[in-house]
Amino acid sequence: LRKNVEDFTGPRERSDLGFVTFDITADILNEKMSIFDWNVKQLFLYLSAEYSTKNNALNQVVLWDKIILRGDNPRLYLKDMKSKYFFFDDGNGLKGNRNVTLTLSWNVVPNAGILPLVTGSGHVSVPFPDTYETTKSY
């Protein structure tokens, strides 16, 4: 699993708004063993950002998600993706924040049974700059 990002921030009203672009390369089939066994109906994949601010000890924001159904192409090769959801902070905690971590996680949805939530083992750190962008085409 590999993620690359670049970022910049812009103020919106009183809260910081972060912009992140990323690449995701994922191979859900691992040689002969697939996560898609007989009881897996779909995977709900999501990329979330986690960070701390003065206002809030813990913040988690889902930036992007995707549903992968059993039978879909198990290889993900996404480049220059923009976040699906607005990355608003509750306040101004993104400015100069060096400790924003992106993690890829997934919810395994079975045909019947338990719904486990799995967090990927890789994290990518996304440091936000100290200044705001005043205009940016997005």
Next chain:
Amino acid sequence: SGSMEPAFHRGDLLFLTNRIEDPIRVGEIVVFRIEGREIPIVHRVLKIHEKQNGDIKFLTKGDNNAVDDRGLYKQGQHWLEKKDVVGRARGFVPYIGIVTILMNDYPKFKYAVLFLLGLFVLVHRE
């Protein structure tokens, strides 16, 4: 309703836990109630902001919906809190509830089921 398809469909039976100490984190499927509304909603947590003391406010969204749930919350309400949570979805069994739904939506079906159950009881009385 269809807002969590294709994971869950109307008629699926969900197993919930409601341990207060379980932290609310993004990606989890929570069952919550909006103040003043009876029917609970089962959606996924999209965003959380938690304070040092554990106070948390969070936003939800149905997998199959294009937008988050802010439009569903009470007028002026922007976030959900721990007190709005009824449970956390931990597992499910598909379709089971469909029989109850059919019985509610189609009274004739309900009477047919009851009639058949009655017959069954009569026929099996030793």
